[in-house]
Amino acid sequence: MVEVDWNAVEAEALEHFQALLRFDTTNPPGDVAPATRYIAEILGREGIPSTVLEAAPGRTNLVARLSAGNPFDALMISAHLDVVAAEAERWAHPPFAGEIHDGYLWGRGAVDMKHMAVYGLMTLVLLRRLGVELRRDVVLAAIADEEAGMEYGSKWLAANHPGLIAGRWCLSEVGGFTLHVGGQRVYPIQRAEKGIVWLKMTTTGTPGHGSMPHRDNAVVKLSRALSRLAARSLKRHRNLPVQGMIAALARAAGFPLSVPLRLLSVPLVGDWVLDRLPGSDLTQVLFALLHDTACPTGLAAGQKENVIPSEASVVLDCRILPGSSLAELQSEIRQAVREDVKFEVIQASDPVVHEDDTPLFHVIRQVLSERDPGCHVVPSCSVGYTDGASYRKIGYTTYGFAPIRLPDDLVFSQLYHGHDERIPIEGFNWGLRTFFEVVHRFCA
Numbered sequence: 001m002v003e004v005d006w007n008a009v010e011a012e013a014l015e016h017f018q019a020l021l022r023f024d025t026t027n028p029p030g031d032v033a034p035a036t037r038y039i040a041e042i043l044g045r046e047g048i049p050s051t052v053l054e055a056a057p058g059r060t061n062l063v064a065r066l067s068a069g070n071p072f073d074a075l076m077i078s079a080h081l082d083v084v085a086a087e088a089e090r091w092a093h094p095p096f097a098g099e100i101h102d103g104y105l106w107g108r109g110a111v112d113m114k115h116m117a118v119y120g121l122m123t124l125v126l127l128r129r130l131g132v133e134l135r136r137d138v139v140l141a142a143i144a145d146e147e148a149g150m151e152y153g154s155k156w157l158a159a160n161h162p163g164l165i166a167g168r169w170c171l172s173e174v175g176g177f178t179l180h181v182g183g184q185r186v187y188p189i190q191r192a193e194k195g196i197v198w199l200k201m202t203t204t205g206t207p208g209h210g211s212m213p214h215r216d217n218a219v220v221k222l223s224r225a226l227s228r229l230a231a232r233s234l235k236r237h238r239n240l241p242v243q244g245m246i247a248a249l250a251r252a253a254g255f256p257l258s259v260p261l262r263l264l265s266v267p268l269v270g271d272w273v274l275d276r277l278p279g280s281d282l283t284q285v286l287f288a289l290l291h292d293t294a295c296p297t298g299l300a301a302g303q304k305e306n307v308i309p310s311e312a313s314v315v316l317d318c319r320i321l322p323g324s325s326l327a328e329l330q331s332e333i334r335q336a337v338r339e340d341v342k343f344e345v346i347q348a349s350d351p352v353v354h355e356d357d358t359p360l361f362h363v364i365r366q367v368l369s370e371r372d373p374g375c376h377v378v379p380s381c382s383v384g385y386t387d388g389a390s391y392r393k394i395g396y397t398t399y400g401f402a403p404i405r406l407p408d409d410l411v412f413s414q415l416y417h418g419h420d421e422r423i424p425i426e427g428f429n430w431g432l433r434t435f436f437e438v439v440h441r442f443c444a
């Protein structure tokens with residue numbers, strides 16, 4: 001490790017972290033401009049130039065690069081600065097005040113993912129201050145709009161400014177936090193994510209007067225279709241990222257938890273086992289990892305009380321596993337609903353899979369095993385989407401690595417988008433050093 005006065009660096013990092021949490025970057029409206037300005041100013045003070053581009057009002061994207069002369073092999077640190085809404089009245093401490101209580105820093109964005117913006121910022125600052133000679137460019141992308149679909153953030157950058165963010169390796173969310181499984185410490189590192197298909201599904205029928213009900217009612221047909229869809233799960237798709245993840249989890253957990261975990265991957269038995277696993281949070285995630293899913297999130301039909309509409313529609317938020325396709329999903333939904341339905345694709349993006357046998361993944365593994373001896377590193381698949389999907393289109397390999405060491409009474413998934421989002425300061429400091437060490441080892 002390089003010689004760094006970590007006490008001073010941690011104090012400095014905490015100050016920036018508090019400052020970033022105090023900007024209310026709730027999306028919508030997703031105004032991250034003041035937060036971006038703050039980061040640009042800190043970088044500027046260190047003599048690191050940055051480019052700030054506004055994709056839409058308030059949706060600013062900052063890119064800064066420490067150059068080693070080969071932009072196409074760069075490592076990019078990508079952190080979105082926008083956050084999801086917080087219902088302040090349901091929090092124990094205000095979500096945009098950056099307050100510290102009992103060793104925790106509180107605030108919306110504490111783990112999703114302003115901590116990573118600070119890791120990135122401090123990493124560039126330290127590399128510059130220490131005069132580290134780089135063999136790979138190190139890029140910081142502090143961006144907008146991840147929480148609302150990435151339209152004015154990573155997607156926009158990748159489509160309009162690929163040269164600015166040219167590179168090959170990216171570190172972003174979701175991964176690097178401690179999961180306590182069967183008494184073992186596990187660090188999932190995201191290397192795959194499910195694809196998104198937002199579908200509008202419509203049934204049609206015969207219009208008429210509400211005073212004379214008939215059998216060809218579009219609303220009734222849609223209701224029937226939905227209850228059939230809810231009654232059965234869509235197909236399981238065996239795929240490498242998920243099978244590998246579950247096998248690695250089983251190895252980490254050891255006996256006896258390893259037994260049901262291994263059975264999950266067995267066709268026919270898997271769903272039965274899933275229903276009997278303790279802990280509903282875990283069951284939900286595992287179910288979503290093992291199946292394509294179609295979740296109704298919006299309904300529309302009818303204009304007037306006494307008119308039978310000729311159409312009724314539902315919005316389905318579908319997520320498909322690596323190996324699945326849009327066509328397959330649609331045919332499967334058709335089979336499940338047993339009604340004549342029309343589909344309209346609102347938005348779709350393919351599942352993403354990155355190789356996990358790479359020099360960067362090896363460095364992550366190595367550094368984690370040094371920083372937390374005895375831990376288990378598990379290449380993982382995420383059920384949600386991240387900016388990694390946008391960068392994939394311009395050739396990036398992205399891993400979810402925004403490290404935080406968490407005590408065993410703190411469950412990451414409950415902090416993520418939940419009330420009382422907070423981060424243990426000790427775990428943040430551990431994460432900062434771990435992160436810097438990975439970047440340094442990979443790029444210096």
Ligand SMILES: [Zn+2]
Nearest residue numbers: 112113146173
């Ligand atoms: Zn996030």
